[in-house]
Amino acid sequence: MCDSPSLLQGLGYNGAPASSRNPMLQARQIECTRGSRRLFHDLSFRLEAKQALRVGGENGSGKTSLLRMVAGLSPVEAGGIFWNDGRIAALGEDYRRGLVFIGHANGLKDDLTPIENLRCALALAGMDIGNAALRKGLDEQGLGVVADLPARLLSQGQKRRVALSRLAFCADKPLWVLDEPFAALDAASVERIGAVVAGHLRGGGMVIFTTHQEVGLAGVNVRSLELGVR
Amino acid sequence: MAATAGAACRAVVARDLLIAARRRSDVLTTFFFFVIVVSLFPLGVGPEPGTLREIAPGVVWVAALLAAMLSLARMFGADYADGTLEQLVLTPQPLTLLVLSKVLAHWLTTGLPLVLVAPVLGLQFDLPGDALATLLVSLLIGTPALSLIGAVGAALTLGVRGGGALTSLLVLPLYVPVLVFGAGAVTASATGMGVAGHLSLLGAMSLTALVLAPWAISVALRIALE
Numbered sequence: 001m002c003d004s005p006s007l008l009q010g011l012g013y014n015g016a017p018a019s020s021r022n023p024m025l026q027a028r029q030i031e032c033t034r035g036s037r038r039l040f041h042d043l044s045f046r047l048e049a050k051q052a053l054r055v056g057g058e059n060g061s062g063k064t065s066l067l068r069m070v071a072g073l074s075p076v077e078a079g080g081i082f083w084n085d086g087r088i089a090a091l092g093e094d095y096r097r098g099l100v101f102i103g104h105a106n107g108l109k110d111d112l113t114p115i116e117n118l119r120c121a122l123a124l125a126g127m128d129i130g131n132a133a134l135r136k137g138l139d140e141q142g143l144g145v146v147a148d149l150p151a152r153l154l155s156q157g158q159k160r161r162v163a164l165s166r167l168a169f170c171a172d173k174p175l176w177v178l179d180e181p182f183a184a185l186d187a188a189s190v191e192r193i194g195a196v197v198a199g200h201l202r203g204g205g206m207v208i209f210t211t212h213q214e215v216g217l218a219g220v221n222v223r224s225l226e227l228g229v230r
Numbered sequence: 231m232a233a234t235a236g237a238a239c240r241a242v243v244a245r246d247l248l249i250a251a252r253r254r255s256d257v258l259t260t261f262f263f264f265v266i267v268v269s270l271f272p273l274g275v276g277p278e279p280g281t282l283r284e285i286a287p288g289v290v291w292v293a294a295l296l297a298a299m300l301s302l303a304r305m306f307g308a309d310y311a312d313g314t315l316e317q318l319v320l321t322p323q324p325l326t327l328l329v330l331s332k333v334l335a336h337w338l339t340t341g342l343p344l345v346l347v348a349p350v351l352g353l354q355f356d357l358p359g360d361a362l363a364t365l366l367v368s369l370l371i372g373t374p375a376l377s378l379i380g381a382v383g384a385a386l387t388l389g390v391r392g393g394g395a396l397t398s399l400l401v402l403p404l405y406v407p408v409l410v411f412g413a414g415a416v417t418a419s420a421t422g423m424g425v426a427g428h429l430s431l432l433g434a435m436s437l438t439a440l441v442l443a444p445w446a447i448s449v450a451l452r453i454a455l456e
Contacts, residue, residue, distance in 0.1 A: 071320060074456050097322035105313025109245065111252040116245075123241035124321040124328075126234040150252075 023098070023174045024048050025070070025206060029079035032065045039065060040227050041078070049174070052197070052207040052222040061228030063210040064104065064179055070208055071101040071177050083175075097126070100170045101177045106163035110152035114138055114162040117151060121166055129169055141165040141192055157184045167196050171203060178209040190215060238323045239331040246335030256304060260340045261347070264297040268351045279356040286355035287365070287416035294344050294369060294412075295405050298376040301340040302384040302401070303394050305332065310388050310454065319455055326444040329451065333381045333443070341373035357420060364419035364429075371429060372412040375436040378443035379404050385450035408435055 024046065031041035039062030047053050055063045068074040070081060072088050072095065081088050088095045108117045115134050122129050138147045141161055146154055151162065164181055176197070182190050194215050197207055201220040250257050271289045272282055309315035318328055348369050349362040357365065383401035387393035415428035 073316065073319065093322045093324070096320055099320065101316070101320050103313060103316055105311075105316060107313035107317040109249060109308075109312065109314060111249050112245070116248065120241050120245045121317060124238045124317065124323070126238065126322055128237060 022049060023206070024084055025175060025208075026082040026085075027070070027079070028082065030066075030069065030076050030081060031078045032062050032069065033077060034062075034065070043227075044079075045225060047206050047208065049204045049206060050201050050221060052201055052209070052217065052220060054222055054224045055208065055210045055227060056212075056224055057227035063227055066227065067101075067177050067179050067208060067210060068103070071099065071103075072096065073101075098174045099177065100125075100167065100173050100175070101179075102163055102166070102181060103179045106159050108151045108159055108162060111150055113148050113150060114143060114154070114165075115147050117162065118166060118169075122169055125170070125173070127169060133169075137165055137168050138162070140168065142189070157186060157189065160184050161189050161193075164193050164196075167193070167200070171200060171205070174205050176200060176205060176207045176209075178207065180210055180212075182211050182213050182215055235323045235327055238321060239327050242318070242328055242331040243335045243338075246332060247338065250335070250339040256301075257339045257343070260297050260301045261343045263300055264293050264344050265347060265351065267293040267296065269354060272354045282355040283357060283420060286352060286357050286361075287413040287420070289355070290348055290351060290365060290369075290416070291372075291409050291413040294348070294373065295376065295402070295409060297344060298340065298373070298380055298405075299398055299401065301336065302380045302397050305336050305381055305384045306388050306451065307384075307393075315451065316455060319452060325448040325451070329381070329385075329447045330440075330444045333377050333447075336381070337374055337377040341377050345369040345373055357416075361416055361420040364425050365416045368412045368415040368425075368429060368432060371432045371436055372408050375408050375432075375439045376405060378436070378439035379408075382443050382446045382450065385447045385454065388451070388454040408432065411435070 026044075026046045028044050029042050031043065032039045043066070045053060055066060057063055065074065069076050075089070083091055083095050083098075086095075107121065108114075112120070115131060115138065118134050118137070119129065119131070135144065135147055138144055141164070143158065143161055143165060146158055151159060154162065160181075160183070167176065170176070178197075181193060181197075185193065190213070194217055197209075198217050198220050201207060201217075268290055271285065275281055275285065306315060309318065319325060321328065345366060349366050352362045352365050380397075380401050383397045383404075386400060387396045390396060411428045411432045415425045415432065418428055419425045
């Protein structure tokens with residue numbers, strides 16, 4: 001199913017244990033079925049600091065399913081996903097402490113302003129960020145003018161950008177899992193978010209993302225994984 | 231770690247209360263539903279004080295049950311649809327504490343107003359002062375159980391088509407003990423008997439729900455999100 005043999009290095013991997021300073025994510029022979037359809041099987045990959053994995057494939061090939069498994073939302077049907085050699089399901093909160101997941105849904109409350117939404121999302125992640133810093137973060141994403149409007153008045157693209165502006169505050173969380181981060185964004189926003197992602201990678205982070213667009217992530221190590229080939 | 235868990239719980243309560251303040255219609259609907267249903271009975275049954283005193287405890291408690299039901303769909307439904315529930319599950323805090331915070335916010339916006347207005351409504355039924363006080367106390371002790379048990383039902387039916395009716399079928403039978411002892415306490419008080427036994431059992435139910443429900447809700451939410 002996976003046509004990138006270079007990524008199949010997780011098979012039988014028993015290398016040196018990774019220290020927490022050098023985090024590593026590994027999927028070992030995982031598979032995913034939806035109803036009677038097997039979306040992928042025997043899928044293995046490994047991701048280390050400063051590496052990004054771009055998951056590609058047509059609609060319905062299991063990209064979102066894979067990302068939800070990596071985030072720990074969906075159970076892994078076979079094989080396992082490991083963070084520093086511990087199963088993510090067993091690590092639980094310790095794994096989630098270093099994880100940022102932005103899925104298809106933006107996770108914004110329509111009745112709250114972008115600032116209130118961000119403050120709450122970050123408080124849940126264990127960060128107490130003041131309003132001034134949040135406003136600055138939104139300004140940097142070009143969202144300063146809508147910072148105090150209820151989110152329901154924002155356009156699709158603006159909502160997406162508000163959800164993604166959380167990333168700028170999450171630099172110390174090593175693993176970012178982003179499902180279609182660039183969908184519905186204009187070219188300038190794609191560039192800005194791309195810069196945040198590239199900065200995270202240069203700072204030692206890891207990113208798994210799906211996209212149908214060509215995104216220039218200059219100077220960083222992006223590998224690709226195609227699902228549903230054949 | 232305890233500090234950040236506390237901060238996260240406070241953030242959940244603050245967010246839900248802020249949303250309730252911005253969408254007052256949701257809160258007011260439940261409140262006025264309760265007021266109107268309770269007020270319909272004296273009009274329908276007629277102004278016979280003896281009859282009214284007799285049916286008052288049951289009427290107020292059944293109306294409280296139905297009002298609690300009415301608000302259950304809101305508890306996780308919107309969060310599920312807009313993706314905030316997904317984020318809640320993925321936070322590095324114990325999910326049981328976070329859902330407990332959500333239930334607390336739900337109780338503060340739907341349960342507590344009912345508790346406070348119930349004695350006023352009790353006057354329509356010519357309840358004596360002691361019974362009005364018992365009504366307030368029994369609702370204060372019992373409504374948290376309604377929110378907690380209701381949240382389990384709401385979480386179990388999350389994402390199910392026609393979930394609202396299914397929630398009622400799941401939850402209403404579980405409300406029966408709370409109804410029996412809640413209304414029983416008020417009846418006992420109105421007829422001059424001791425209420426300590428009823429209230430103790432009501433308290434025991436709320437405490438049991440407090441221990442078991444967050445765990446059940448967390449499991450149900452994780453399954454709903456798979």
